[in-house]
Amino acid sequence: MKMQEYTLSAHNFEECMKCTVCTAYCPVVPANPHYPGPKQAGPDGERLRLKDPYFFDEMLKYCLNCKRCEVACPSGVNVADIIQSARIRYSKSKPKLRDRILASTDFMGTAARPFAPLVNAVTGLGITKSVLDATMAIDRHRTFPKYAGKSFEGWFKRNAAASQEQFKEKVAYFHGCYVNYNYPQLGKDLVALMNALGFGVELLDKEKCCGVAMIANGMYDGARKHAAHNEKVLGKAASSGRKILTTSTTCTFTMRDEYRELLDVDNSSYRDNLLIATKFIYEKVNSGEVKLVFRKDYKAKIAYHTPCHMEKLGWGVFSTGLLKMIPGAEFTILDSNCCGIAGTYGFKKENYAVSQEIGKPLFDQIARIAPEVVACDCETCKWQIEMSTGLPVKNPVSILAEALDLEATAKLNQHE
Amino acid sequence: MKFDTVIIGGGLAGLTAGLRLQQKGKSVAIVSAGQNALHFSSGTFGVLNEGAEIPENHPYMKLNLEGYLAEVIPFFASAGVVLKGNPLKNSWRITPMGKRQEARFFMEDADPLEGKDTLIGKKALVVSFPGFLDFNTSFLAASLEKSGTAVRIELLALPEMDRLRENPSEMRSVNVARVMDRAWNKVVSEVKLLLKGEDVIVLPQVFGLKDSAIVSAIRESFDQKVLFVGTMPPSVPGMRTQMKLKQSFEAAGGTFLMGDEVLSAEISSERVVSVKTRNLGDHALEADAFILASGSYFSKGLSATTEEVFEPLFGLDVNFSEGRSSWYDADFYSAQPFNNFGVMTDEKFRALKEGKPVLNLYAAGSVLGGADALRLGCGAGVAILSGLAVADAIAPESK
Ligand SMILES: Cc1cc2nc3c(=O)[nH]c(=O)nc-3n(C[C@H](O)[C@H](O)[C@H](O)COP(=O)(O)OP(=O)(O)OC[C@H]3O[C@@H](n4cnc5c(N)ncnc54)[C@H](O)[C@@H]3O)c2cc1C
Ligand code: SF4
Ligand code: SF4
Numbered sequence: 001m002k003m004q005e006y007t008l009s010a011h012n013f014e015e016c017m018k019c020t021v022c023t024a025y026c027p028v029v030p031a032n033p034h035y036p037g038p039k040q041a042g043p044d045g046e047r048l049r050l051k052d053p054y055f056f057d058e059m060l061k062y063c064l065n066c067k068r069c070e071v072a073c074p075s076g077v078n079v080a081d082i083i084q085s086a087r088i089r090y091s092k093s094k095p096k097l098r099d100r101i102l103a104s105t106d107f108m109g110t111a112a113r114p115f116a117p118l119v120n121a122v123t124g125l126g127i128t129k130s131v132l133d134a135t136m137a138i139d140r141h142r143t144f145p146k147y148a149g150k151s152f153e154g155w156f157k158r159n160a161a162a163s164q165e166q167f168k169e170k171v172a173y174f175h176g177c178y179v180n181y182n183y184p185q186l187g188k189d190l191v192a193l194m195n196a197l198g199f200g201v202e203l204l205d206k207e208k209c210c211g212v213a214m215i216a217n218g219m220y221d222g223a224r225k226h227a228a229h230n231e232k233v234l235g236k237a238a239s240s241g242r243k244i245l246t247t248s249t250t251c252t253f254t255m256r257d258e259y260r261e262l263l264d265v266d267n268s269s270y271r272d273n274l275l276i277a278t279k280f281i282y283e284k285v286n287s288g289e290v291k292l293v294f295r296k297d298y299k300a301k302i303a304y305h306t307p308c309h310m311e312k313l314g315w316g317v318f319s320t321g322l323l324k325m326i327p328g329a330e331f332t333i334l335d336s337n338c339c340g341i342a343g344t345y346g347f348k349k350e351n352y353a354v355s356q357e358i359g360k361p362l363f364d365q366i367a368r369i370a371p372e373v374v375a376c377d378c379e380t381c382k383w384q385i386e387m388s389t390g391l392p393v394k395n396p397v398s399i400l401a402e403a404l405d406l407e408a409t410a411k412l413n414q415h416e
Numbered sequence: 417m418k419f420d421t422v423i424i425g426g427g428l429a430g431l432t433a434g435l436r437l438q439q440k441g442k443s444v445a446i447v448s449a450g451q452n453a454l455h456f457s458s459g460t461f462g463v464l465n466e467g468a469e470i471p472e473n474h475p476y477m478k479l480n481l482e483g484y485l486a487e488v489i490p491f492f493a494s495a496g497v498v499l500k501g502n503p504l505k506n507s508w509r510i511t512p513m514g515k516r517q518e519a520r521f522f523m524e525d526a527d528p529l530e531g532k533d534t535l536i537g538k539k540a541l542v543v544s545f546p547g548f549l550d551f552n553t554s555f556l557a558a559s560l561e562k563s564g565t566a567v568r569i570e571l572l573a574l575p576e577m578d579r580l581r582e583n584p585s586e587m588r589s590v591n592v593a594r595v596m597d598r599a600w601n602k603v604v605s606e607v608k609l610l611l612k613g614e615d616v617i618v619l620p621q622v623f624g625l626k627d628s629a630i631v632s633a634i635r636e637s638f639d640q641k642v643l644f645v646g647t648m649p650p651s652v653p654g655m656r657t658q659m660k661l662k663q664s665f666e667a668a669g670g671t672f673l674m675g676d677e678v679l680s681a682e683i684s685s686e687r688v689v690s691v692k693t694r695n696l697g698d699h700a701l702e703a704d705a706f707i708l709a710s711g712s713y714f715s716k717g718l719s720a721t722t723e724e725v726f727e728p729l730f731g732l733d734v735n736f737s738e739g740r741s742s743w744y745d746a747d748f749y750s751a752q753p754f755n756n757f758g759v760m761t762d763e764k765f766r767a768l769k770e771g772k773p774v775l776n777l778y779a780a781g782s783v784l785g786g787a788d789a790l791r792l793g794c795g796a797g798v799a800i801l802s803g804l805a806v807a808d809a810i811a812p813e814s815k
Contacts, residue, residue, distance in 0.1 A: 021451045024590040024650045033582035040585045071675030074450040074715060272697065283699060286417065314676040314695025317417070333666065336674070 011078035011085070011261070016043035022069035022079050027338040028062055031357040035062040038069035041086075042079040049086060056090035062351075063087075064358075065216060066308035066338050081261045088220050088262065095218045152184035156203060160191050167200030171280065172237040172244045176251045177209050178379040186247055189401040190277060194245075196406040197281065197290045198413035202242070204233045210251040215258060227265040230255060235269030244270060245277040247397050249377045252276050253309040275315075276377060278396050282318040285325070292325065293408040299328040302399065303371035305362065305385065307378035308338050319377055319396045326403045332369055337362040341384035356388065363388045375399055419445045419671070421810060422691060422703040424678045424729065425717065427452030428796060429781025430709035431661040432803030435495060438668035440811045445701060446670065447693055449677040452715060453782070453795075457654030458646050459526035459621055460509050460519035461488075461499070462789075463797030473735070473786035475798050478763050479805040488521060488800060495664035497657050498524045498628060508532050512552060512646045514559025518793065523653040524628040525621050525644040536643060537616030539566045543607055544620060546571045547581045550589055550648035551620040560618075570610045574599055589647040590655065593625040600630050604637045616641045621652050628656060681706075681730055687776045688730075705810045708732075708759065708767060709781045709803065717783040718758060725757045730777065733760045733768040735785040751791040758785030764809045765802060778806040 022038040023029055029037045036045070041060050048055035060083055069079040152175055164170065171194060179187040191201045208230055211223035234255065237244055246252045256274050259265040284290035302323060306316040323331055340359030366374060366389050374385055374393045382393040421437055423430045426448025434444045463485065470476050485503040492499045499521045501507055506518040507528030522528045529536065540560055544551045557567040576599040580587050596603065600623055607617060621644045624630035635642045666672055676695040681688055690700035710717030710729065719728045725736035725743070736757045737743065743754045759767055759779045766773040781799040782789060789795030 019456070019649060020588055021455050021650055023586055023588055024455070024655065025451075029583075029586050030591055030594045033579040033586075036583065037586040044585075072451050074452065074455075076450065076677075279699075312675065314673055314693070317671060317673065321417070335663070 011081040012076050013043050013046050013082055015075045016073075016077045017075050018044075019074065022073050022077075025068050025072040027066065027068060027340070027358045028064060028354070031354045032062055034059050036060075038063075038079045038083070042069070042082040043077055046082050046086065049090060053090050056086060058091065058093055060087050060091070061093070061218075062354075064308070064338065067312040068308060068338065071311055078261070084215070084258075084262050087218065091218055093218065150184065152180045152187040153203065155184055155188065156191070160188075160201070161203075163195075164200035164202065167195070167198065169198065170200040170202050170242065172202050172204055172242040174204060174207055174210075174234070174244055174246045174251065174255075174274075176207075176246065176248045176379075179247060183379070186395050186398055189395075189398040190245070190247055192406060193281075193397060193401045193404070194277075196404065196410040196413065197284065198410070202237075204237055204244070207233055210254040211263075212250050212254040212258070215254070215262065220263070224263050224265065227255075227259045227263050227267075231259070231265055231267055231269065234267075234274065238270035238273040242273065243280055244274045245280055246274070247277055247377070247395055248379055249276060249307045249310040249313060249315075250380070253313055256313075276310075276313070276318065278322055278377070279315050279318040281400075282321050285322070291409070291412040293405045293412065294325075294327050294403055295405045297328075298326065298403040300326075300373055300399075300403075301330045301371045302326075302373055302375050303332045303334050303366060303369050304396075305334045305339065305366075305374055305376040305381060305393075306336060307376060307381050310377055311336060319375070322400060323375060323396055326399075328403065332371070334362065334365055334369075334374075337365070339381045339384045339388075341380045355384075359384060359388060366391065373399070417445070417696075417699065418702045419443045420703060421445075421705045421707060422447065422701050423707040423709055424691070425449075425452070425709035425711055425715070425781070425783075426662070426672060426674070427709060427711055427715065427781060427799065428454055428658075428661075429711075429783075429799035429803040430707065431658070431665060432491075432800050433707050433709060433780055433807045434670055435661060435665045435668065436491070436804055436807035437811055438665055438670045439494070440807070440813070442811055444665075444670045445673060445703075446665070447673045447676050447678050447691075447701070449716070450675065452658070453711060454654040454658040455651060456649045457523075457651045457657070457796075458509065458511070458517070458519070459523045459644070459651060459653040460517075461521040461796035461800065462518070462793035463506075463520035463801075465791075465793035466506050466518055468792050468794075470792075471786060474792075474794075475761075475765070475784045475787055475802050476794070478761070478765060479801055481801070484801045484804055485520075487804065491804065492521075492657075496660045500524070500526075501528050508534065510536070510556075510560075510643065510645050512556070512648065514556040516563075520797065523657060525623065525631040525653050526646075527643045533563065535563065536560065536565055536618075537614070537641060539568070539614040540616045540618050540643075541607070541611060541614040542567055542569045542618040543572055543603075543610070544569070545577055545592065546573050547577075547584060547587055548592060548620070549584075549587070551622075551645075556618070556645060565616070568612070568614065570607075572603065572606055572610070574602060574606070576602070588650065589620070589622050589652050590625060590650050592620075592622040593652045596623050597625065597630070600634060601637075604634060608638075611640070614640065616643060618643045618645055620645060620647050622647060623652070625652055625656055626659065628653075678729060683730070683774065686772065686774060688774060705776045705778065707806055707810075708777060708779045708783055709799075710783050712758065712782040712789075713754075715782075717781075720754075725754065727759050727783070730767065730769065730774070732774075732777075732779070733771065734758060735760050751788060755788040755790050756786060758787070759783050760785050765806050778809060780806045 026038045028035045063083045067080045175187045208226045211226040214223035259267045310316045340355040385393045420442040421444045423446045426446045434446045437444045501521045508516045553569045676693045678691045681691045688706045690702040762773045765778045767777045767779045780802040787798045
């Protein structure tokens with residue numbers, strides 16, 4: 001026992017017993033023969049790299065960082081952490097301009113938003129897509145997430161901030177780039193929902209992009225800067241006792257686990273206060289603190305897709321638990337499969353085919369079930385599933401906001 | 417979160433108990449820290465080696481052995497897993513090394529031979545794929561020839577496999593099986609062209625990862641007998657069985673928390689009140705009954721220091737002997753006493769702590785003491801039968 005404590009190295013690397021179970025669950029291995037696979041890229045390769053960095057293999061960039069290998073490993077090895085930290089330590093390749101653009105979600109958002117109609121029209125044009133494809137290697141099949149004309153933050157300040165004062169209990173909300181620039185409706189749904197449950201919503205003191213796309217694209221210094229900034233603002237909210245809610249699994253996972261494991265940013269100041277909104281709500285309903293009144297006329301056939309990072313967080317039960325409460329819902333949980341997009345990965349021309357092949361079992365199952373709406377807590381899964389199945393994808397928070405009688409719910413939840 | 421039963425461990429024992437309880441109308445959550453021993457399965461379930469005596473403290477002594485054995489095939493059928501074999505008598509399989517090994521139940525792509533010396537045929541064609549190292553055709557051929565069958569080996573080069581071959585380290589059974597989901601009928605037509613009067617075809621277990629229908633379709637495509645032989649792990653039939661059990665459990669309404677680990681438990685007046693997990697943090701899982709199905713040393717259900725063998729989660733009583741040198745036999749191939757160590761229980765499989773049963777904590781599967789699976793060949797049998805028995809102890813009434 002004692003001795004093992006001293007021999008344990010980062011990410012449980014030496015716990016590997018070479019069973020190849022991780023390889024059996026990696027979605028990239030069957031789709032891309034150039035990827036060495038989690039066992040080889042992870043613990044096996046690490047033994048060589050520790051001897052000599054010469055053995056670092058640039059093909060590690062094909063890892064989606066989906067963490068499915070870690071979820072499957074019988075021995076508790078953090079395989080994907082080993083792979084990603086090897087990229088951080090050894091990769092010599094510089095991110096391309098394309099990668100920088102794809103990764104700079106908040107900069108792009110700020111720059112593009114005022115010209116939203118124009119940008120949307122231009123990025124939606126066949127000719128633009130062909131040019132991006134040819135000049136930037138951004139695959140022409142991709143639909144760009146649309147930029148909203150008004151940011152969520154702007155809307156919140158003008159329309160919601162003042163009315164939050166009436167609530168005694170408050171939560172903080174990390175909305176992320178996607179809600180701010182592309183899909184403010186989700187943020188509005190969250191505010192409406194939390195208000196109906198009796199909680200006021202506060203924004204953080206200037207959040208920054210969580211940095212997940214920077215990590216994926218090799219921009220580690222930028223990611224560390226964002227992490228250090230967010231640690232301060234999230235830490236500040238947490239120190240005043242606030243729970244910090246999110247509506248994106250990937251932002252949550254990045255700020256909760258990747259800051260600590262990959263970027264060496266100590267996030268203990270807020271780690272326990274950060275949670276996905278559905279977990280917060282489920283716990284309140286479960287303890288009887290909050291009551292829900294559903295609309296009698298709400299009917300929908302819903303299929304829930306568990307994003308890879310939700311699988312890793314292990315919090316899917318909260319989202320599905322809430323959706324199962326909707327009386328008018330016909331509800332299915334889809335099999336555990338990766339959708340293939342993995343953030344910016346699937347946008348790159350060289351990954352497009354692989355990305356679609358990885359997602360195929362999921363798309364096929366959705367086609368068989370033929371739901372009216374796919375529920376999912378991740379924005380990039382949403383793009384991928386909408387593009388590949390033609391069905392609308394909604395965050396469970398939005399579905400709840402639609403299914404609840406918000407007025408009647410609000411009457412029951414006036415906390416003292 | 418509150419359930420009727422919370423199960424710690426999602427291997428063969430945990431899934432069996434969970435599915436049975438869910439079928440009886442109970443609400444069940446299974447927490448599983450990672451994948452399990454089924455991924456290394458031979459494609460067969462052992463119950464007890466021929467001629468072996470069941471020791472006094474063996475889990476079988478606490479259950480109606482014949483009654484439960486009769487239930488195994490229909491129970492797995494209810495989860496979409498086809499099992500073959502005589503529930504009361506062992507048959508024989510061919511190991512990846514070409515040896516004969518006894519077992520009780522056979523998954524669809526394992527083939528029960530009646531006796532240890534049953535000839536598989538006069539002439540066998542053993543088929544594999546170039547670059548697939550996890551199926552050792554020459555060992556297999558040598559052993560089959562020794563037992564009286566003439567063998568010819570053919571390597572089948574399919575263009576569908578070219579992409580896999582670019583990455584030799586990942587050319588494993590499961591990845592071959594993914595290709596075979598699309599290419600199996602090509603294997604059939606190519607093998608037909610290769611046959612030169614053989615009466616038996618031997619193929620690796622790399623077909624039907626998601627659905628064993630492919631396995632039966634291959635058998636039906638030939639007039640000759642088709643035998644499937646195990647590969648190095650991961651095991652395709654084992655993974656398929658695990659997937660089917662898990663899917664049936666979830667389809668019946670069960671909650672499966674994959675990749676999460678139970679870290680602590682609250683015990684009060686001889687009952688487990690709740691457990692906490694790594695992912696759920698302070699959000700405890702409450703239940704009326706708990707099942708410990710955390711496996712043996714391999715799955716960390718049991719652990720050891722130089723002084724003691726212990727059960728890490730609840731600190732339950734373990735039947736290890738005094739003095740470390742009494743735990744093992746220096747002769748590697750002898751029975752190893754440490755394989756006999758495990759959690760002690762009362763007659764109803766309720767786990768003992770300081771000599772007294774924890775009233776709502778049951779133990780099932782290879783975490784149990786008294787069953788040396790290696791010596792007695794009883795690994796899967798203990799997992800399945802104790803899983804069923806524990807579920808019935810928790811919910812005696814049938815639905
Ligand atoms: C490599 C190997 C190959 C085998 N092959 C065969 C075979 O071919 N035929 C046969 O009859 N028998 C075989 N056996 C015997 C085997 O023990 C049984 O067949 C059976 O699969 C054991 O099932 P189980 O559910 O008891 O344990 P396991 O399959 O070991 O499952 C235990 C599970 O509990 C989880 N767990 C442990 N602690 C915690 C915790 N604190 N929180 C959450 N989860 C936890 C583990 O992660 C694991 O998933 C084999 C055993 C091994 C180790
Ligand atoms: S699953 Fe875990 S123990 Fe097995 S090879 Fe992969 S990292 Fe190693
Ligand atoms: S994180 Fe995902 S893509 Fe990367 S090695 Fe693990 S399973 Fe494969």
